[in-house]
Amino acid sequence: MAEALQGADSAQPVADLLESVGVELSDARQHVYLVTFARLLAATLAANPARRDPSGFSREQIGSCLQDAIDNPMADAVGGRPRSNQGGIVVKYVVFRETHQDGSYHFHIAVKLTSSQRFSAFKRTLLQRHGLVSNWSCSHSSFWSAVRYGFVPSEAKPVVDAQCFQWAADGLAWDLFEASQEPFRADSWRQRREKREKKDKQAEAEGKSIGFTKLDLLSLVLSKNLRTKRKLLTYAQNHGTVPMQSFLSKHQRRLPEFIEDALEWESAPAESAVEELTDWDLLCQAADQPCPHGDQCVYKTACDQIFELNAASFSWVSLAVALRSVIVSGPSKTRRVPFLVGSTNSGKSTLLESFDSLFGEVNVFHLPALTDKRFALRNWLRHKRFVFWDEFKPVQFAEAECLPIPQFLKAFNGDLFEIQVPQNAHDGNVDFRWTRGAAFTAKERGLFTPAEFVTAEDIFHIKARVHLFRCSARLPRLRGVPQCRHHLAQWIRAGASIFDAAGGLRPALPALAVEAGVDVGVGGGVQGLAELLRLAAIPEMVARSLGTEILELGAVHIRELSVQDWCELAAWGGLRPLQQRRLLASLQT
Ligand SMILES: [Zn+2]
Known part of the structure; x- marks a missing residue:
């Protein structure tokens, strides 16, 4: 090939050109190449009439020859067209044309493939099918660096092609400036700083200050895995340079915050890919x-x-349906927050805490501390996907003013509510609306007992926002x-698909009577119940469940039940808000 790539005017410029693009290694397998089409010597052209000088091509033409050679390479030197790759393997490329003083020119193409490939078949195809002599530089392992070669002016090449031709398989425009930037790598950033510090030793000796920036710190944390303040300080004392030590000592109190920033920096690319997905997709x-x-x-x-x-107390299908509703559309009057209640070791937390692993621990808003009175909810504002409040006692939270009743009712009804944030970061209050999933657990004993500032009516409203699932069995x-x-x-x-298959739209009821095979008739066995349910126009399905549950409580007369008892029935959750109101009204008469 060397003889074919002689320059038109003199051999030297082409040799320089090929040296500057980097060497071609015959057995390389890369997904990025910098392909160069140099001018041909007049004598070469005369001796090989099938070869074509690239000067006769436009940027688009030379680009499509390259794309053709890669996507439909010849199987062997003889030259038939084998099957074409389905869809092609070229992801994107950019063609740069560089002009010589005599007006002729050569081309560089930075090309990115879907997978690592040897280039020999592509190179042979270019020569035999298109008459083009090409050089496949293997010294760029990343697309950004190949693009940078043609796009960013350098000392050796002060003028670059301002009208380069870009192509991408997905048809979308892509930004050359962005594509020519080196993506952040903690290791290489740290090494760059180390090199710079070595060079600046002299300056340091002369007492000049040498910067150690926050980004330097971040790279150090990530590349040396120094994820706690102690580890970081120990490393700096044992191996750190003077600028590093003085930076750390100056910002010692803020180091935990900086470490948190480093972790956020590191996880951002993965997080942003996931961000596009809805919670249900995820x-x-x-x-x-x-x-x-x-x-x-x-x-x-x-x-x-x-x-x-x-x-016996709830069907997993109804829990699945309740979770799906709230995950897909957020809580509302009809999509109440699943609330698992039961004793210790009933498995209620075990069932749900895997939401941390599903959405990522940082994306789940956990129960704030009761002591954090004023700003308890501020972390809710931090791009959360799910609210999981384990051992949540709404009455206690209202009493402590962490989450007053009106705020609770709005928050879990999809309404706007205010979250108080520290004044220094904001003006104090942020309007917020929660439209994603949520679930609570708590021990049942005393959970809905009224307190000093929480009335029985408040509790009634709290209960209308949640869908109780009772885990009564101890495991x-x-x-x-x-x-x-x-x-x-x-x-x-x-669970949700079983529900859909069974006809879907009816409310997710804890179908007690049906499941247990008990048929006590509507309200049978408890005096006054049948009439009450009829008066309140409660649909038969729910009425049946209510009847079974009340019977299981051991009641013989309807007057034995308090309002609280009613609200704690699992089937209560199966009633529509107006049905609940009617029933409560009938109780008082
Ligand atoms: Zn598993």
């Missing part, structure tokens, strides 16, 4: 992926056990069940 994706614990998933076994033992050995996003996602999706 859940379905996790359901489709294999379980990280293989076929020995302790979480799955625990779920099966919890659902089976609690089958042995529940400590340390590892979270599993896959199996969590799977039972929610499976």
